[in-house]
Amino acid sequence: MCWCLKVSVSVVANLSHRLLQHVCDVSAMCRCAAAAAADASADADDAFYKEVGRQAAERLLAHKQNGTFIIRPSKNRNLGTLSVVQDRKIFHLNIRRRADGRVALGEEKEDERAFRDVDAMINYYISNYLVVFSRGERTRTLLLPYRD
Incomplete structure (x- = not known):
């Protein structure tokens, strides 16, 4: 197999993997929202x-x-x-x-913390400080799921 074909196969496989991950993430967020709305017996306050x-x-x-937070569509x-x-x-x-393929917050940064998924x-x-910036000031907070 020639070198350019090997590279092409690798690139296509990588792009396919990234696209599949994106579709899975969107699907999971939609299922979460739909499940919270559809299940009247569930405690919807627990859904962030x-x-x-x-x-x-x-x-x-x-x-x-x-620290109270929600996740909403972008x-x-x-x-x-x-x-x-x-x-x-x-x-x-x-x-x-x-x-x-990992998940991160905000704009891309050097040495940023990245995660397997949103969860x-x-x-x-929830147990480690999230650093947020406002007008040059830096503050830290622990996340706390939203409750009505």
Whole structure:
């Protein structure tokens, strides 16, 4: 097999894998939202995914405890947006899939923390500080799932 064919097969396999991961992530988020809405007997307060826009997320989080968060759809091609309250400010962080298939928050950074999936990311930041920035000031918060 020639060298360029080997490279082409590798590139196509990598792209296929990344596309499949993206489809699985979107599907999982949709199933989570649909399950919370469809199952009337379930405690919908436990679901941290909300099918709301930016302004509605800000209203939901306005008077909540520091670290309270929801995950909502993103207008960009991201996996979603993490909206979190800290010091009476609402931060909106894009949840994105990196080129290596892992999940990360915000803009791409050197030496950023990346996770296997969104659940792993949330579980990590529930017990480890998430650093957020506002007007040059840095603050830390632990994530706390939204409750009505």
